[in-house]
Amino acid sequence: MDIKQIKQIIDLMKRSELTEFAVEDEGFKLKIRRGGNGLPVVSQTSASNHPFVMPAAEQPVASAAPATAGTTAKDEEGIVYIKSPMVGTFYRAASPDSKPFAEEGTKVTETSVVCIIEAMKIMNEIQAEVKGTILEALIENGQPVEYGQRLFKVKQG
Amino acid sequence: MIQKILIANRGEIALRIVRACRELGIKTLAVYSEADVQSLHVQLADEAICIGGPRSSDSYLRADRIISAAEIADVDAIHPGYGFLSENAKFAEQCESCNIKFIGPKSCSIKMMGDKAIAKETVKKAGVPTVPGSDGPVDTETEAVKVARKIGYPVIIKAVAGGGGRGMRIAHNDVTFAKEYHSARNEAEKAFGNGAVYIEKYIEKPRHIEFQILADSHGKILHLGERDCSVQRRHQKLIEESPSPFLTPDLRKKMGKASIKAATAANYENAGTIEYLVDAKGNFYFIEMNTRIQVEHPVTEEVTGIDLIKQQIRVANGEKLEFDQSDIKFEKHAIECRINAEDPARNFIPSPGTIGLYYAPGGHGVRVDSHAYSGYTIPSHYDSMIGKLICYGRDRKTALERTYRALSEYLIRGIKTTIPLHKAIMSDPVFIEGKATTAYMEEFMNRTPPDLFT
Numbered sequence: 271m272d273i274k275q276i277k278q279i280i281d282l283m284k285r286s287e288l289t290e291f292a293v294e295d296e297g298f299k300l301k302i303r304r305g306g307n308g309l310p311v312v313s314q315t316s317a318s319n320h321p322f323v324m325p326a327a328e329q330p331v332a333s334a335a336p337a338t339a340g341t342t343a344k345d346e347e348g349i350v351y352i353k354s355p356m357v358g359t360f361y362r363a364a365s366p367d368s369k370p371f372a373e374e375g376t377k378v379t380e381t382s383v384v385c386i387i388e389a390m391k392i393m394n395e396i397q398a399e400v401k402g403t404i405l406e407a408l409i410e411n412g413q414p415v416e417y418g419q420r421l422f423k424v425k426q427g
Numbered sequence: 428m429i430q431k432i433l434i435a436n437r438g439e440i441a442l443r444i445v446r447a448c449r450e451l452g453i454k455t456l457a458v459y460s461e462a463d464v465q466s467l468h469v470q471l472a473d474e475a476i477c478i479g480g481p482r483s484s485d486s487y488l489r490a491d492r493i494i495s496a497a498e499i500a501d502v503d504a505i506h507p508g509y510g511f512l513s514e515n516a517k518f519a520e521q522c523e524s525c526n527i528k529f530i531g532p533k534s535c536s537i538k539m540m541g542d543k544a545i546a547k548e549t550v551k552k553a554g555v556p557t558v559p560g561s562d563g564p565v566d567t568e569t570e571a572v573k574v575a576r577k578i579g580y581p582v583i584i585k586a587v588a589g590g591g592g593r594g595m596r597i598a599h600n601d602v603t604f605a606k607e608y609h610s611a612r613n614e615a616e617k618a619f620g621n622g623a624v625y626i627e628k629y630i631e632k633p634r635h636i637e638f639q640i641l642a643d644s645h646g647k648i649l650h651l652g653e654r655d656c657s658v659q660r661r662h663q664k665l666i667e668e669s670p671s672p673f674l675t676p677d678l679r680k681k682m683g684k685a686s687i688k689a690a691t692a693a694n695y696e697n698a699g700t701i702e703y704l705v706d707a708k709g710n711f712y713f714i715e716m717n718t719r720i721q722v723e724h725p726v727t728e729e730v731t732g733i734d735l736i737k738q739q740i741r742v743a744n745g746e747k748l749e750f751d752q753s754d755i756k757f758e759k760h761a762i763e764c765r766i767n768a769e770d771p772a773r774n775f776i777p778s779p780g781t782i783g784l785y786y787a788p789g790g791h792g793v794r795v796d797s798h799a800y801s802g803y804t805i806p807s808h809y810d811s812m813i814g815k816l817i818c819y820g821r822d823r824k825t826a827l828e829r830t831y832r833a834l835s836e837y838l839i840r841g842i843k844t845t846i847p848l849h850k851a852i853m854s855d856p857v858f859i860e861g862k863a864t865t866a867y868m869e870e871f872m873n874r875t876p877p878d879l880f881t
Contacts, residue, residue, distance in 0.1 A: 287773070357478055357495040389495040390525075414499035416477040417492065418461060 276300065350400055351408075352422040354415045358389035362411045370411075372422060376404040384422055387415065402426040429453060429503045429528060429744045434472065435493050436508030439814055440722070441468035442798045444506050447736035456500045458493055460486035462806040467798040474500055481808045487511045490518045497527050504528035504743055506736075510810075513719040514541060530743040532718050536693045540716040546693075550713050553692035555685045558704070558712045560627035571608050572601065574626050583629040584608055586615035586622075597629050630712065632864040633704035635659065636671050637717075638686035639727045640699045641738055643748040648690050650683045651727050651735075652757050658852065660775070660868045665845070666852065667723040668762040669730045672823060672861025678709050689716060697742050698724075698735055704865075722765070722815070725796055729761040729819040760826040761819035764834065766797065767811040770843035771880040779807040783841035788833035792820050805842065813844070823861070827853055847880045 283291060283302060292301040354360075362370035362385055372384040378398040386393050406423040409415055431454040434444045441457060445468050448455045457472035462481035469475045476496040479486030486492070490512060497505055505527055507513035519534035531537070540546045551557045559578045564587050565571045575582045581599045584607055596611040598604040608624070616622035634657045642648040655671035656664045674682070686701040693699075693716060700717040724735045733755070742748070769775040785801040797814025799805075805813060816837065818830040831853040837846055852858050855871060 357476060357492045357499065359499055390491065390498065414476075416496070417479045417486075418477050 348426045349405070350402070350424050350426050351420040352384060352396075352398055352400065352424060354387060354417060354419045354421055355396065356387055356389055356394065357416055358387040358394070358414070360409045360411070360413050360415045360421065361386040361388060361393075362407065364393075370407075372398075372404045372407065374404060374406060378402060378404060378424070396421070398422075398424070400424055400426060429740065431456060431473075431500070431502045431504075432530070432740070433458060433493070433497045433500065433502040433505045433527075434468065434508070435487070435505050436511055436513075437463050437466060437468070437487060437809065439796050439798045439812070440508040440720075441466070442471070443796055444468075444508065444736055445471050447734065447740065451737060451740060453740065456496070456502055458487075458496050460808075462808050465803065467800060467803075476500065481806065483511065483809065490515070490521060493518075494521055494525055494527070497522075498525070502527065504530050504740075506530040506739070507719065509719050509722055514717070516541060528743050530697065530739050531720075532693075532695055532697050532699060536695055537718045540693055540699075540718050543715060546716055547713070549692050550689040550716075553688045555689045555692075555713050556711060558627050558630070558714065561625045564623040564625050566623070568605055568608055571624075571626060572604055575604055576601070578626065578628045580604075581629040581631065582626050584611040584624050584626055586611065586619055586624055588615065588619040588621040588623065628712075630704050630706050632866040633657075633706055634671070634673055634864050635664075635702065636674065636682070636705050636711070637700045637702040637721075638682060639724070639735075640686060640690045640695060640701060641733075641735070641742075641748065642690055642695045642697060642699075643742045644696050644745060645747050647748050647751075648687050648695060649748065649750075649752050649755065650686045651731050651733060651755055653679065653682065654723055654726050656723065657863050657865050658858070658867055659865055660872075664723065664765065665868065666762065666764055666849070667726050668760070668823075668826070669726045670757055670760065673705065675709070678705075678711070682711055685711070685713070689713060693718075698739050722812070723763050725794060725815060725817045726761045726763045729794065729817055730757050730759050731755055732758065759819045759821060760823045761817055762826045762830050763815050763817045764830060764849040765812055765845070766814040766816060766837070766839070766849075767845045768805050768813050768842050769811050769845055771845055771848040772843075772877040775845075777807070777811045778843035779805045779811075780842045781805075782839055784838055785840075786836070786838040787814075788816070788836040790833070792825070792829050793818050793833045799839065813839075816849075827859060851875060851879045 279291060289304045378384060379401050380399050382398045383395045384398045385396050387396055402424045404422055405425050408420050432448055433456045434441045435458060445455050455472040457469045457475040458478045459469045459475060460479050460481050463469060478492040478496055479489055488511060505522055512518040514537055516534045516538040519529045519537055522529040523534060547557050561574045565574055581597055584596045596607040598607040611624050612622040615624055636653050636655050638653050639651040641651055652669055653671050654667045654669045656667045658666040689701050698720050700721050702714050703711045704714055705711045720739060728735055768778045770778050781804040782799055785799055787795040794817040795814060799813045816833055818826055818833050820826045820829055831850060834846055834850045857863060
């Protein structure tokens with residue numbers, strides 16, 4: 271089976287109502303199934319060593335990579351960001367007279383509290399969810415923050 | 428005095444609300460998910476706050492984040508649009524307790540009309556005709572036959588625990604009733620583990636006709652005429668028009684009066700819609716009340732000349748409605764086509780993706796409510812409606828021809844849409860003659876070759 275034949279099969283599936291197609295050959299197995307959004311999903315295993323260059327099948331719509339609560343995004347090597355998991359007001363310390371939870375140089379682990387985000391009168395402690403050293407606080411005390419907004423720049427490790 | 432509104436919605440209705448606010452000099456705050464960063468209304472609103480990930484459950488349905496955003500941005504009111512939290516009584520209550528004006532009815536009205544059984548009882552007491560039926564489950568054949576005869580055949584026997592069109596049987600007379608009754612019970616027992624059934628009058632090939640209500644907080648309740656939404660596929664509306672080609676002036680008056688009675692019984696404020704099924708003889712039956720602004724509101728706007736979103740905001744602001752029932756004139760005929768990113772030739776499979784060329788029609792009597800634009804990527808996380816085409820003219824013939832003309836100019840390249848389907852319907856004799864009932868779409872699809880939709 272060569273690339274041309276596989277392309278033909280994909281075209282056939284797109285034009286028809288076929289939901290699944292499978293074929294087995296010597297040292298080669300191919301299965302194509304309609305994905306959740308109706309586009310064919312190709313999976314193949316090959317016993318041979320020839321690296322298959324799959325045709326760039328139509329990709330499902332690339333939505334913005336969902337940032338789950340508190341997880342970080344990679345920037346330069348080893349640099350990650352702590353992002354806001356909610357909408358509210360950002361506070362660096364537990365109270366106006368307390369020391370900030372995290373400053374430049376503070377070492378944090380996954381469960382270290384780095385700040386407070388106040389939403390509807392409730393103070394929510396936000397955990398780092400990453401291990402490393404705080405490089406910079408990106409938001410000023412008392413500023414409103416939105417979901418996914420970068421709060422701290424962290425050097426991982 | 429409302430000076431800033433948070434729009435708790437997305438897509439074309441969010442854009443609609445931004446436009447109304449602009450014209451009223453009110454500031455707008457768009458709350459959006461990460462999938463809607465490039466959405467038109469987010470770009471056009473005065474402020475924007477991201478409230479979550481792409482999934483609705485992680486963003487547009489997060490009442491806590493929305494209210495949080497409302498507080499940090501210091502808004503006076505929230506417009507919930509349609510869908511999402513618009514008919515969530517708890518959300519409306521939360522707004523009320525946070526001193527943020529919810530642009531819609533009171534939370535108690537939402538609660539009352541949200542329970543279909545309570546809604547039916549409430550309007551029935553007010554003298555509004557409802558679908559005749561047994562008051563609750565019917566447990567013996569003798570009792571069931573009595574009820575069926577009282578209601579009048581044909582009747583539909585429905586499972587109390589049912590849904591999705593299952594556990595329903597239709598009986599046309601005494602002879603077949605017993606058999607259908609027992610079959611329905613058995614099916615219900617097997618499918619839902621509960622064999623209890625109730626009986627309702629079966630309305631054959633009804634038309635779906637709804638009335639627009641507008642009420643202020645000073646006791647004035649008006650109706651703004653009807654919309655005929657019979658062209659539906661799997662209970663999803665595709666085309667709406669006003670006036671209904673079926674209603675006589677007399678029936679319109681009767682149904683209008685009934686609608687005001689229903690809204691009064693619900694203690695209603697702001698915009699809402701009363702939905703009815705109408706049979707071939709002109710008998711109408713209340714099925715439900717929608718306590719929000721609806722997708723098809725532009726149809727009524729073009730027929731009456733009244734801006735419903737602006738009126739919603741004014742009512743929320745405590746203002747009195749400036750006009751009376753006698754001032755409302757039905758001067759145009761309007762037809763709306765819902766443009767969905769779906770492929771009608773392949774069973775309406777959703778067709779998300781990036782729009783290449785987008786060119787919307789224009790000219791006399793053409794209105795396009797859409798958030799789409801060239802290069803816009805339709806997210807796959809939400810419903811498939813990308814816009815509405817509303818065409819209007821002095822009579823139905825003009826509206827029909829104009830709709831066909833506008834659809835012919837409407838270019839949306841790169842994805843599949845329902846534009847060809849709408850064109851086919853506009854040319855179909857049954858629809859042209861105004862004979863479409865809720866049975867129309869299935870019948871039309873059965874006799875129309877799929878390549879007419881490409």
